[in-house]
Amino acid sequence: MAKEAKPEAEVAEAAPPKKKSKKLLIIIAIVVVLVLVIGGAAAFLLLKARSAHDGEDGATSAEMEKSGKKGKEVIPVYVALDAFTVNLVPENGDQFLQLMISVEVDDAHVGEKLNMYAPKIRNNVMLLLSGKKAAELMTKEGKETLANEVRNLMNGILDPYANKGEGPVREVLFTSFIIQ
Secondary structure: OHHHHHHHHHHHHHHHHHHHHHHHHHHHHHHHHHHHHHHHHHHHHHHHHHHHHHOOOOOOHHHHHHOOOOOOOOOOEEEEOOOEEEEOEOOOOOOEEEEEEEEEEOOHHHHHHHHHOHHHHHHHHHHHHHOOEHHHHHOHHHHHHHHHHHHHHHHHHHOOOOOOOOOOEEEEEEEEEEEO
16 A cells, blocks of 8 residues: 555656646746737837827928938938138238038938049139139128039039039038138
């Protein structure tokens, strides 16, 4: 009889681990389901917040496409040019202009193209600058006019077939402007 008691005791000992493993599997399954539910809810909220941010100004997707916005913010690409130093047209003795320019372009490829055409662009900008008088460049309007002239000059070199006022160069920015 003692021998019969031992196998029952062994069977009894073997049974509880099966119950524990079932409980462990249930707990793991519940945790996995909770993680999936929380992850899904977080993704839903993030996508909802993102779509609300994209259309923040109230424009529909058709309006955004017409205005050139495609739902993505366009990151500007700036290319800094070497300093220009030229003699200006004499008015009250000799005067010179030292100018540093950064150019905003459509994308990095245009920046590379700008660097390829740098000698021609520098030559034409130098010729343009050396034909100016200090009095023309002192005013805000004179500087804005010069920026537009330089932009049109660069666009004419980089994309000669573009319409006037259009091209890969968006804006010319003066980072230093010294007249002496």
